[in-house]
Amino acid sequence: MAYQIYIELNTRRLILKNNGSIIATYPVAIGKPSTPTPVGDFKVLNKIKNPGGVLGTRWLQFTWQQHGIHGTNKPWLIGQAVSNGCVRMYNRDVEELYDYVSVGTPVIIRKNFSFISPPGTGNSREHSNTNRSYFIYTVKRGDSLWKIAHRYNVTVDRLKKYNNLNNNLIYPGQKLKIPVR
Known part of the structure; x- marks a missing residue:
């Protein structure tokens, strides 16, 4: 490997x-x-x-x-x-x-990379969404939306909107989109 x-x-x-x-x-x-x-x-x-x-x-x-x-x-x-x-x-x-x-x-x-697959290729866990890019983060035990937002310098509201979340509840193993730009 x-x-x-x-x-x-x-x-x-x-x-x-x-x-x-x-x-x-x-x-x-x-x-x-x-x-x-x-x-x-x-x-x-x-x-x-x-x-x-x-x-x-x-x-x-x-x-x-x-x-x-x-x-x-x-x-x-x-x-x-x-x-x-x-x-x-x-x-x-x-x-x-x-x-x-x-x-x-x-x-x-x-400083930064461009690992963004062309739309529809499905080769990567990073994706392009119009002019925004994001990567997939797997929620770990002890994580909260606030901790994740703080760690990646985004707002909780942006995380919720980006992931279509109606509340602040997340669970270990859940996949979240973390916006990069």
Whole structure:
């Protein structure tokens, strides 16, 4: 299997692809302006289970300057630009990612990507809706519309309208469209 990790800094998300198909999308925290997450093409150099402390439950190193994708002991910071250049994930998300990838897996980091399939192709979990784009987010246990909206810098009302929701009730496993533009 040919997995690739894409990190989109503008939307603060990590996209896991396998042979060109999106497998999963995860919210992340990225580097703060004074210590930004590096942009470029990298590879997973090292994997460590349970590194502890601020690194959470998993560590995936992608530069020799010690940049990595890792869990966190401060999950409330996911979705923000707060790290020293690393990419932070919820521990449950980085544990899932860790099991998919191996040393040598490509890590591609850009300000933004265009993974939008042409209408009707159905090849991707990202879609185009007139001039708007969105990606599909799977609701996890503990999520609320407010938390998801805050994480992706959209309003609750916009999320509700985009997903045709009549109330604030969501459930784990539910698929939500998260507008990117």
